[in-house]
Each structure stands twice: as C-alpha cells, then as structure tokens.
Amino acid sequence: MATVTLEDLTKEYGTLTAVNDLNLEIKDGELLCLLGPSGCGKSTTLRMLGGLETPTGGEVHIGGERATETPPYERDTSMVFQSWALFPSKTVLANVAFGPKMAGVAEGERTERARRVLEVVEMSDFAEQRPPALSGGQKQRVALARSLAVGPEVLLLDEPLSNLDKRLREQMQLELRSIHEEVQTTFVHVTHDQNEAFTLADRIAVLNDGRLEQVGTPREVYSDPHNLFVEEFLGDTNLLGARVEDCGPEGTVAECEFGSRIELPAGNGRLSAGEELTVSFRPEVLDVRQAAADGAVPTRTGDGEGEQSERVDREGSREDGAGSVLHGTITDVLYRGASVRYYVSLPDGELFFERKVGEGTGLEAGEDVQVNWDPTDLLVFAEGERVRGDDR
Numbered sequence: 001m002a003t004v005t006l007e008d009l010t011k012e013y014g015t016l017t018a019v020n021d022l023n024l025e026i027k028d029g030e031l032l033c034l035l036g037p038s039g040c041g042k043s044t045t046l047r048m049l050g051g052l053e054t055p056t057g058g059e060v061h062i063g064g065e066r067a068t069e070t071p072p073y074e075r076d077t078s079m080v081f082q083s084w085a086l087f088p089s090k091t092v093l094a095n096v097a098f099g100p101k102m103a104g105v106a107e108g109e110r111t112e113r114a115r116r117v118l119e120v121v122e123m124s125d126f127a128e129q130r131p132p133a134l135s136g137g138q139k140q141r142v143a144l145a146r147s148l149a150v151g152p153e154v155l156l157l158d159e160p161l162s163n164l165d166k167r168l169r170e171q172m173q174l175e176l177r178s179i180h181e182e183v184q185t186t187f188v189h190v191t192h193d194q195n196e197a198f199t200l201a202d203r204i205a206v207l208n209d210g211r212l213e214q215v216g217t218p219r220e221v222y223s224d225p226h227n228l229f230v231e232e233f234l235g236d237t238n239l240l241g242a243r244v245e246d247c248g249p250e251g252t253v254a255e256c257e258f259g260s261r262i263e264l265p266a267g268n269g270r271l272s273a274g275e276e277l278t279v280s281f282r283p284e285v286l287d288v289r290q291a292a293a294d295g296a297v298p299t300r301t302g303d304g305e306g307e308q309s310e311r312v313d314r315e316g317s318r319e320d321g322a323g324s325v326l327h328g329t330i331t332d333v334l335y336r337g338a339s340v341r342y343y344v345s346l347p348d349g350e351l352f353f354e355r356k357v358g359e360g361t362g363l364e365a366g367e368d369v370q371v372n373w374d375p376t377d378l379l380v381f382a383e384g385e386r387v388r389g390d391d392r
C-alpha cells in the first residue's frame with residue numbers, strides 16, 4: 001500500500017493539454033476511480049502514475065517519495081491494461097510468474113506467488129491452460145493476477161473490464177472489489193462508466209477536459225455535485241432552464257422552461273432577477289400520480305403536508321399552475337431492466353421520472369397526471385456552478 005500524491009500534474013502534447021493542473025491525494029490502500037468521458041485525460045494521468053509518460057509540469061509522489069521521472073520498473077506500481085496482452089504460448093501459471101521472474105525472484109518462490117494470486121482471482125484450476133483456451137473474463141482475471149504477482153504498492157487499472165459483456169463486467173466489478181479488500185493494495189481504476197465507478201470506488205475523482213471537477217465518496221459526489229458537468233455525467237436527469245423572478249433569504253422563485261413558476265432552494269438573496277439557471281429534477285424525486293377527476297391538487301404524504309399547501313396558497317392560485325404542482329400527460333412508458341421510465345408531457349416541456357419495476361405506479365401512456373416535488377430536492381446551477389441556499 002502507498003499514498004499517491006499528484007501535485008499540479010500537467011501533460012501537454014503540443015498545443016493540447018491532456019491533463020491540466022491536477023491535484024489529488026490517493027489514500028493508502030484505497031480504491032480510487034478516475035471517472036470521465038473519453039478523451040478527458042484518464043489514461044494519460046494513469047500513465048504518468050505508472051511512469052509510462054513524463055509530465056510536462058507538476059509532480060507525482062508515491063509512498064511519500066518523489067517519483068515524477070522514475071522509470072516504470074523502478075516504481076512500486078503495476079499496470080493492468082484494457083487489452084489483456086497475455087503471452088499466448090505460455091501457460092497461465094507462467095504468464096503470472098513472468099513479472100516476478102523479470103524482477104529476479106527465484107523459481108520456487110515465483111511459482112508459489114503465482115499460485116497464490118491465481119487463488120485470489122479464482123483461476124487455480126486453469127494454471128496449466130494457455131490463454132487462447134480462456135474466455136474473456138478468465139483472461140481478465142489472469143491479467144489481473146499477473147499484475148498482482150509483482151506485489152505492487154499501487155495497482156493501476158486502465159478500463160480493464162471494458163472488453164467484457166455487461167453481465168460479466170458487473171460480476172467482475174464485484175470480484176475486483178473483493179480482491180481489493182483481500183490484497184490491500186492501493187488501486188487506481190480508470191473508467192468512463194459511472195455505474196462501474198459507483199460499484200467499485202471508495203472515492204471517485206471526476207475528470208473533464210483534463211481537469212479534476214470533484215472528488216469524493218460515491219455518495220458525496222452523487223448527493224452533492226459541485227457543478228453541472230458532474231450532475232450531468234453521473235446520471236440521467238431532467239435539466240431545465242429557469243429564469244429568476246425573485247430571490248430572497250427564504251429562497252428563489254423562478255419561471256421554469258416548462259411554463260410554471262417554481263420555488264428553488266437556492267440563492268439566499270444573492271441571485272438577481274433575470275438571471276438564467278439550470279435546474280436538475282432528478283427522476284427519483286418527482287412524485288407523479290393520476291390526476292384527480294375533480295381537478296383537486298394532490299396532497300403529499302408524510303411530513304410537511306401542511307407546509308406544502310400553505311406555500312402553494314401563498315404563491316398564487318393553483319389553477320394557473322403556480323407552486324410545485326404541474327399537470328401533464330404520460331406519453332411513454334419504457335422498461336429499462338430493473339426500472340421503468342415514464343415520460344410526462346407538460347404544457348411547455350417534458351419531464352421523465354423512474355420507478356423500480358414492481359413499485360407499480362399503475363400509470364399508463366395517455367393518462368393525465370399531477371407532478372409534484374419537494375423544492376429542496378432540486379439542484380440549481382448558475383453558469384454551470386452549483387448554487388445552494390447558503391453560498392454563492
């Protein structure tokens with residue numbers, strides 16, 4: 001295990017800045033995911049950690065020692081690649097023992113070490129097979145075992161699961177987690193897949209265009225995105241434009257793209273009328289139910305019911321759509337594996353929401369619905385940065 005510190009780390013290729021002033025501390029023994037879209041600088045960052053690229057600026061420290069220019073074979077790092085790169089003519093055991101062999105470990109010991117890591121990745125039964133006889137998932141395990149066999153302080157994984165089909169990939173994610181717990185090595189895992197990062201990571205570092213946008217536990221990053229990029233990248237959500245009408249210490253009232261005035265839990269008097277915002281209505285926070293035949297406003301269940309109706313009354317008549325109740329029609333119902341997504345058309349826009357299969361809203365396409373939410377569940381962004389109630 002070792003701490004890895006990136007300090008102002010930068011890599012320029014001619015005029016292109018692939019990694020831009022990255023500052024990040026990776027903790028001893030943690031599994032950190034570098035997450036971001038293709039081309040955002042994940043592999044370049046990882047290669048600088050492994051010594052396969054030299055930074056054009058900044059420093060890399062591994063285990064408290066400066067390693068910025070240390071060649072790969074002198075670092076306590078080991079890399080697992082997306083392409084598995086196993087020797088096809090060597091046995092699985094020989095493939096795994098290869099790293100220790102190059103490091104000058106005696107035959108008896110390196111064979112024993114190879115057998116031990118094959119056990120960790122549950123491939124002991126295949127020790128005498130050769131790679132062409134293995135499935136994709138099995139090759140991936142061997143590649144992982146080969147990197148683990150050198151006993152690195154830091155294991156660097158560059159999208160190692162992206163060649164696997166979905167089911168195997170999800171299984172390997174769980175296994176990678178348990179292997180990480182067993183070997184207690186610092187893992188830096190690169191992926192462009194949010195779900196993979198959420199499954200695996202102790203912490204996620206979100207990269208965009210060579211820069212670090214946010215770092216935190218999966219829960220922190222999801223529940224408290226610092227900017228619109230993170231919010232958009234982490235999952236499907238409804239992002240709608242809104243324009244500030246009024247902003248006071250109690251909150252903000254804005255005219256939303258779908259044609260209604262809404263309350264926002266943000267600004268605290270620091271937004272000015274006319275300012276443009278982006279509001280995220282996450283699919284899981286929308287409360288959607290069948291429109292009552294008599295046109296009555298639905299009441300929310302649970303706490304705050306009284307407060308809610310008071311607010312709707314204060315803000316204007318329900319008939320003209322003020323407050324946080326909207327009327328719409330279900331246009332599409334899509335089954336997406338474990339969840340169902342519903343699209344609701346509104347007078348001037350559209351929203352979608354999701355429920356787990358079996359939670360059964362009983363709603364069908366063509367039905368009239370009322371959409372309701374708790375304003376404090378909305379996330380608000382101005383110029384791409386998050387606006388909260390108590391800061392700006």
Ligand code: ADP
Nearest residue numbers: 013016018036037038039040041042043044045
């Ligand atoms: P990611 O792994 O996040 O997809 P990369 O780190 O591979 O992204 O690449 C980041 C950017 O740097 C991309 O624009 C890529 O084209 C560029 N890049 C990467 N390697 C080189 C190279 N050797 N020469 C020139 N440009 C490169």
Ligand code: MG
Nearest residue numbers: 042043044158
């Ligand atoms: Mg890459």
